[in-house]
Each structure stands twice: as C-alpha cells, then as structure tokens.
Amino acid sequence: LxxxxxxxxxxxxxxxxxxxxxxxxxxxxxxxxxxxxxxxLSGSALLGYRRLTTETTLATLDVRQLGPQRYAVRIDFPDGGHRGVELAGDQWQLDARVVKWQPRAVMLGASPLYRLDRISGRYADAAEESERERSVVSLENNNPFDLLDLKRRFPQWLPWIDADYGSAAYLPLVDGGSYRVSLAPAGGLVARPADAQTAQKLKDAGW
Incomplete structure (x- = not known):
C-alpha cells in the first residue's frame, strides 16, 4: 500500500x-x-511451522505389526490430519526441526516454532542397522522457501533467528502400541506411551 x-x-x-x-x-x-x-518471502518460509508456547503434542502414533520387524504406523497430527507409513526395524524415531529466536526477539514475545521433519525405523542391533533394509519417510512440506535454508544462505537477512535442527525421540515398535510425541519450549523432543497398555508392553520389553 x-x-x-x-x-x-x-x-x-x-x-x-x-x-x-x-x-x-x-x-x-x-x-x-x-x-x-x-x-x-518470510511468510512463505514459515509455512509448515507451528508456534510453540508450552509442551506441545506434535503427533500421536498407533502401531500395527505386519510381520517380523515390519510395522504399519498411523500418525495423527493436532490439526486433524493423519498419515500412514510402513517402517522396518525394532523401533520408530521421529525428528522435528525447531526455529529458535534470538533473545531480543524472545523479549518481544516471539515463541519457538517447530515442524516435523521425518519418521524412520531403527534396529536395536547396530549390525542390523548397517545391513538391513532402512525405512525413512519425509514429513516435510514441499516449500521452496524454507526458513532454515534461507537462514543458512542469507544469515545477514535474518539476524533475529537462531535456527537449529531440534532433536529426535524414539521408542520400541510394539504391536497395538500407541504413543504420544511432544516438544518442550526448550526444543527437546519427548516420546511417551499414550495409554497404560502400551506402557506395560514397553515395560515388558525392558523399557
């Protein structure tokens, strides 16, 4: 205008x-x-990121075993969307990307942002991890103007952003298991059983 x-x-x-x-x-x-x-461009780069104020649920996972070391996983997101993936291995791992602001931006009320990055299958045995089939599924949106990429390429344009790749969380894959994954304001990813039945199964598995 x-x-x-x-x-x-x-x-x-x-x-x-x-x-x-x-x-x-x-x-x-x-x-x-x-x-x-x-x-x-800044608005476009923020597409796919969500505001983080308190410990926030990123996703819930429901697992069904298909065969030895093969599982179907349904991922439900807070906005009502969902996605189904197949994973190979003994454990699932969820990765998220986190955007943190510089202290002066935080003082003005800016909250961290997060975006789910990928989900993958892991093997409990390191030898199997290097030899067996790997399964990695991207959860990113196809956005050509990603905030973290812009920060790396043009750091002088975005001095108020302190961006990093966040963290990952993993738990064993058990048939009928239900899990909840959340992210704390500090940027740490946390995975927990979503019900008592899953908690007992994890306990029986030595977790």
Missing amino acids: FALISGFGARRRWRDRHRLSACHRGLWTLVFLLLALLGA
Missing part, C-alpha cells in the same frame, strides 16, 4: 516536472517494494 501511494506520488511529480522530488519518491517506492517482497 505504501509502495502504491509513493509510486503514484512520484508519477505525479514527474509529470509536474519536479524531477528531484520524483526521484526521491521513486527511491522510497523501491524500498517499500523490497520490504513487501521480504515480508512475503
């Missing part, structure tokens, strides 16, 4: 032969356009 107003003013002054004033207004028009473009 400011760019349009300034642009019309510059055009009018140019027609009235106020060349210097028109150039001045034209320069401000360019500045406003650049700021608008930067704002649009």
Whole structure:
C-alpha cells in the first residue's frame, strides 16, 4: 500500500516536472517494494511451522505389526490430519526441526516454532542397522522457501533467528502400541506411551 501511494506520488511529480522530488519518491517506492517482497518471502518460509508456547503434542502414533520387524504406523497430527507409513526395524524415531529466536526477539514475545521433519525405523542391533533394509519417510512440506535454508544462505537477512535442527525421540515398535510425541519450549523432543497398555508392553520389553 505504501509502495502504491509513493509510486503514484512520484508519477505525479514527474509529470509536474519536479524531477528531484520524483526521484526521491521513486527511491522510497523501491524500498517499500523490497520490504513487501521480504515480508512475503518470510511468510512463505514459515509455512509448515507451528508456534510453540508450552509442551506441545506434535503427533500421536498407533502401531500395527505386519510381520517380523515390519510395522504399519498411523500418525495423527493436532490439526486433524493423519498419515500412514510402513517402517522396518525394532523401533520408530521421529525428528522435528525447531526455529529458535534470538533473545531480543524472545523479549518481544516471539515463541519457538517447530515442524516435523521425518519418521524412520531403527534396529536395536547396530549390525542390523548397517545391513538391513532402512525405512525413512519425509514429513516435510514441499516449500521452496524454507526458513532454515534461507537462514543458512542469507544469515545477514535474518539476524533475529537462531535456527537449529531440534532433536529426535524414539521408542520400541510394539504391536497395538500407541504413543504420544511432544516438544518442550526448550526444543527437546519427548516420546511417551499414550495409554497404560502400551506402557506395560514397553515395560515388558525392558523399557
């Protein structure tokens, strides 16, 4: 809006032969356009990220065994969406990406943001981990303007952002298991059994 107003003013002054004033207004028009473009890119880069204020549930997982070391996992998200994946191994692992702000931004009320990155299967035995089939499923949105990528490429443009890859959490895959994964404001990923039955199964498995 400011760019349009300034642009019309510059055009009018140019027609009235106020060349210097028109150039001045034209320069401000360019500045406003650049700021608008930067704002649009920042908004696009935040797509897929969610605001984190308290310990927040990222997802719940329900597991069904398909065969030896093969499981179907349903992932339910807080917004009502869900996704089904198949994992190979003895354990599941969920990774999240976290955006943390610099202290001055935190003082202004900025809260950390998070985005789920991937889910994968893990083997309890390290030898199997290197030899057996791996299963990794991306949970990212296909967004060409990712906030973390922009931070790495143009750190001088985003000085108020302190971004990192967050953390991961994992637990054993058990048939009929139900799990809840949450993220604390400090950025730590936490996985817990979602019901007493799953808690007992994990206890029986030595967890």
